[in-house]
Amino acid sequence: MKIIYPYPMHISNGYTYMLSIIQFLNTLAESVTVELLCLDSREDIKNYLNSNLGIDLHSNLKVVKISNKRFGIKSNKIFFIRNVLKYLDQYKKERLVVYTRDFKQMRLSIKNLKNNNQGIKFVFEAHQILSQNYCREGEYKKAKEMKELEDFVFSNADDLICITSTLSSEIKKVFPTCTNNHHILPVGFNKDFLNIEHKKNTRYDVIYSGNFSQWKGLDVLVEAISIIKHQYNRDIKAVLIGANDQTKQQYEDQAKELGVFDNIEIVKRVEHKKIYNYIAQSTVGVLSNKYDADGLLFTSPLKLYEYLGSGLKVVVSRLPSIESNINESLVYYAIPESPYSFAKEILNALDDDTFDINKVKEFSRGYTWESRSKNFMDSIV
Secondary structure, eight states, rough: OOEEEOOOGGGGGGOOOHHHHHHHHHHHHTTTTEEEEESSSSSHHHHHHHHHHOOOOOOTTEEEOOOETTTTTEEEEIHHHHHHHHHHGGGGOOOEEEESOHHHHHHHHHHHHHOOOEEEEEEEEOOHHHHHHHHHOHHHHHHHHHHHHHHHHHHSSSSEEEESSSHHHHHHHOOOHHHHSSSEEOOOGGGGGOOOOOOSSSSSEEESSSSOOOGOOHHHHHHHHHHHTTTTTOOOEEEEEEOOHHHHHHHHHHHHTTTTTGGGGEEOOOOOGGHHHHHHTEEEEEOOOOOTTTTTTTOOOOOHHHHHHOOOOOEEOOOOHHTTOOTTTEEEEEEEOOHHHHHHHHHHHOOOOOOOHHHHHHGGGGHHHHHHHHHHHHHHH
16 A cells, blocks of 8 residues: 655645644654655755754655646646646556545545546545635635535545544534544654653743744733733743744734733744753643634644643643543643633642643653554554
8 A cells, every 4th residue: 555645835844734744744654655745855855854853754755746837837726736647647556545634636636536546545634624714704705615625525535534523523514425434633743752851940931832823822821921920920931932023023012011021032933853942941831722713623733742742731722622632630721812711720730749740741642643643544444
């Protein structure tokens, strides 16, 4: 069996979800041949993995550079998929799994290959229902087009990988003809986080690392730190990692306004492997996701498992998407969008002398990329 993963982008752009994709494919390659069809060369991916994650590209992961241009015109819908199909012609007699999280590539693959090659299995990984997001944003035309696309993919894929059980339930509710072959696989994390040794005297009481999108609730976290300082009379130090120029300025301005500028260090995005050192100097990891966007039902935060795996105490929004997989004995749940609740739970975590680091680390071992790879292969074979 060979896994083909078409993805019409530069994985080396390095967005958070791209980190997840390449780490998982690289781990899958330890047990099965994987071919990543993308806009990058093997050298691009090799350098990207090494510089950002300190990981070597597995020899069993073949990177195939596929063009999405012709005559100076760029089109994933026409040229990328056409070149993918041309490439797959060589495998007519082999057992293949076409696997991706790109809706359009999955639809085009199913339409062009499903009836012509009975040896192909189509596996789609769902992270959200985008049509619902478009509706919330008032983009009704986009929502209608996206729902038609989602309906086709969800109904025609042989297997559906859902990152939360709440997402799986919502898909079944919204798309009645969707496949029954749902497999719940939360995102994974790099097992190297399990080996982080924490400093005895930590530099930071609180750490956040990741995307600075509005629905991540960084404004709630900054306000919580202000409450801790001005109402609980506790001076704590926090580091927020992953800002760009605009968001760095935005949250620095908020921190100044709330009188906690000296309590919060805001760091621009760094190579993922440098996060280890920040975590080693921290006590509590915080995920203050809001109700909107993907937060309520669809999020499976990579950082949550990294925090748990590294042995941090974790304060996290009590959202159905997270509660469905994380028992409250493992984390300190706070009310989403409530800075007062986050302030209280951060202090509870900091002052908790009964915290069982071995318990959270043992739980997290089931969510490494290696564990996810095994569960994935068991699901689709």
